[in-house]
Amino acid sequence: MKNTALRLLVLVLLISGTKLMGQNAGEILAKAEKNAIGASSYSELSMTAKxxxxxxxxxxxxxNHGNKYALIVITGPERDRGTRYLRADxxxxxxxxxxxxxxxxxxSMLxxxxxxxxxxxxxxxLGQASLAKDFSHQYLGTETVNGLLCHKIKCIPKPGIPVAADAVVAWVHTGDKGWVRLSFQSNRSGEIQRMDALEFARMDGIYMPVRLQFSTLGGKQSTLMTIKNYKRQPQLSPAWFTPERLEQTEP
Amino acid sequence: MNRPKLFARQSELGLAVRLAFRNLGRNRRRSLITGAAISFALFFAIILRSLQLGVYGHMVSTVVGSMSGYVQVSDTAYWPSQNLDYSLYEDQQWLEKLRQDPEVASAYPRIQGIGLLSVVDRSGVAQWIGISPEEAQSSLWQTRLASGSWESGPGSVWLGKRLAEQLQVEPGDSLVAIGQGFQGSVAGASWILAGTLHLGNPELEKRSAILKLEDAQDFSGAYGMWSYVQVTPQRRDINQDPSAELGARHPLDGAHFLSWQTRMPELIQTIEADTTGGRVILFILYVVIGFGLLGTMIMLANERRREFAMQLAMGMRRGLLAGTVFIEVLLLSLAGAATGILAGRIAVLILERYPLRLWGDVAAAIEQQGWEAILPPSLDWSISFTHAGIIVLITLAAAAWPLRTVFKTSPVHR
Structure with missing residues (x-):
């Protein structure tokens, strides 16, 4: 009798434990993404590819307006100045x-x-699909990445979500810094690309990574991105992102 | 006792030849059937082999010869990514020396990359290739023009026929091109279509855009750079690879010479796999023909058993008799081979003039692999002579049976 009660307790603990973990992972990601997804903004960036x-x-x-509408204008170097890209849905x-x-x-081209x-x-x-909403999660414990203690969460895209990777492993700061590292993985060839957040700062009231590193080919190639300026632009709507706007926006 | 000589005196050879001729004439139907079997076998072997080797030549010359080149001189990092970033610095002096090499038929610098061509709302991905003015002047390009002209100002582009159809453009129309330029820069330009090209390969016609070298360098931002130098050597056989030799004679800093066999091992593998299949079919053909001939020879020996016995009884030496039979078979096989070669040659020449064209699914599959679905024959004489030699040898081997009969027949009928 006592034995059965104990077993039942362990079982209940186990079930609630996994459920708790699952909720935790989703919540951690939702919190990390709170500011990034769906916001409209203007930013100035510089990138250095080595x-x-x-x-x-x-x-x-x-x-940009969310991750489906964006206008990108190249301001330097001189030869490429004025080249622009528009994504409208x-x-x-x-x-x-x-x-x-x-x-x-x-x-597919770009x-x-x-x-x-x-x-x-x-x-x-532009910001990829939402890790919190569009992926199912598996909590893998904590790990220290780039000197920060992080939750390690494996995210697998839900069916029908257009993502190039088969899985994304996210390291999310246990504090309030958001994601510290994202690793995009393919079942066939392992890691395709890795994003590292190297520096964080408050810009226009939002705490965000301002220096990011993108690495490919297992770290043999990397690009450093610095966010030099960031402003919230809540007035931008999908209707703003038209080919005419693309033609008229000077660098 | 001396070992009996085949022909004891010089005049006996003449006698044997004369007898052989007469014997052939005595049973014309038998001679004709045997000769026809030989020439038919040879005829089919020649057509089969000529078509097979011809198709390889066709594959290699369309896929390799015209576009990617028999030998490419490129940066050591250029293959296999073929990235524009790994380009060579122009070196005219080196190029001139390479061109003067007697082993080199032609050497043309090129620059190439991938871009998107767009006309209004139609677009297509194209491999753009910048070719030098000398290369544009070569008959290879001059003869490929389907419409338009090679005489054209800066900013001109020539498109593969099917790409032009897909974009619905005609000479004089303008197109916008964008793509990745040299070392991460943006490539963007507006070009005017100067002509369309017939490239003999549907895949190439769907994705090739030819530019002048200077326009291509300006488009990509790779000023003063070459992607590779396309070298056509004098010796171009499938199993020839002069790249190491040429590389040793004309070294270029940071570059290496690569033959098409190294760059496209899959093409060589296709050819090797296919040629083995062809040899198996020929082997079966020869086995069938060989047994057919053996049957004819056995029949010949049995029919003439009495004749042999009679001649032996009248005092003809066995050696002379055997020699006569051997010469008969030899003459027969040579005549068969000669008519076989003649007929095969005529057929091959007709096939060259009017090549077999595949159709339906097979044609689609072949076009997908990258070459026009025709089967042009090889005109190599060595095919005819090799197979004539083989069939003559088979016939002579079959002649062993009547020869054995000559030596076993007794002059006295028991």
Whole structure:
């Protein structure tokens, strides 16, 4: 009798324990993403891609509304100044200053692979699908990453979510810094890309990573991104992101 | 006792030849059937082999010869990614020396990459290739023009026929091109279509955009750079690889010479796998023909058993008789081989003029692999002579049976 009661207690503890863990993982991610997803903003970025033979510097301005609407304008270097990209939901456009024309892009072209010769993808710049909402979670304990104690959570995309990776492993700060490292993994070839948040700061009232590192090829190539300016732009709506806007926005 | 010589005197050879001729004429139907079997076998072997080797030549010359080149000189990091970032610095002096090499038929620098071509709301991904003015002048490119002209100002582009159809553009129309440029820069330009090209390979026609070298360098931002130098050597056989030799004679800093066999091992593997299949079919053909001939020879020996006995009884030496039979078979096989070669050659020449064209699913599959679905034959004489030699040898081996009969027949009928 006593034995049975004990067993029942252990069972209840086990079930509630896993349930608690599952909720925890989702909540941790939701908290980390609270400010990032769905916000409208304007930012100025600089990117430095390191390659075996050269280092490339890129300066850009972006406007975004959530992760489905964005306008990116390249302001440097001189040769590429004025090249612009627009994403409006499922449509992609580019403006080529040397031809003075707006070109509609097949969606796959810029989504896949590095953006403008860096290790960041366009998805990285615009914000990917929500880890909290669009993924199922598996809590893997705590780990120290980049000197910060983090929860390690494995996220697997729910069916129908368009994500290039088969799984994303997120390291989320146990404090209030948000995600510290994201590792995008494929079942076939292991880690595809890794994002590291190196420095955090408060910008326009939001605490966010301001220096990020993107690495590919198992860390053989990396790109450093610095957020130089960030402003909330709550007035931006999907209707603002039109091909005409793309044509008219000067660098 | 001396070992009996085949022909005791010089005049006996003449006698044997004369007898052999007459014997062939005595039973014309038998001679004709045997000769026809030989020439038919040879005819089919020649057509089979010529088509097979011809198709390999066709594959190699369309896929390798015109586009990627028999030998490529490129940065050691260029293959296999073919990344624009791993380009070579222009070196005209080195290029001139390479061109003067007697082993080199031509050497053309190129720069190439991938871009998106767009016209209004239609777009297509294309491999753009910047070619030098000398290369544009070569007959290879001149003869490929499907429409438009090669005489054109800066900012001109020539598209593969099917790419132009897909984009619905005609010479004179303008297109916008964007892509990844040199070392991460943005490549963007507006080009005017100067002509469309017939490239003999549907896949290439769907994705090739040819530019002038200078326009391509300006588009990609790779000023003063070459992706690779396309070298066509004098010796271009499938099993020839002059890249190491050329590389040793014309070293270039940071670059290496790569043959198409190294760059496209899958093409070589396809050819090797296929050629083995072809050899098996030929082997079966020869076994069938060989037994057919053996049957004819056994029949010949049995029919002439009495004749042999009679001649032996009248005092003809066995050696001379055997020699006569051997010469008969030899003459027969040579005549069969000659008509076989003649017929095979005529058929091959007709097939070259009017190549077999595949259709339906097979054609689609072949086009997908990257070459036009025609079966042009090889005109190599060595195919005819090799197989003529093989069939003559098989016939002579089958002649062992009547020869054995000559030596076993008794002059006295028991």
């Amino acid at each position: 390659r075996a033979r050269y280092t490339r510097e890129l300066e850009l301005k972006t406007w 499922k449509q992609m456009y580019s403006y080529v200053p040397r031809s003075g024309k707006v070109v509609k892009l097949p969606q 989504m896949a692979g590095g953006f403008m010769g860096t290790d960041a993808s366009l998805d990285n710049l």
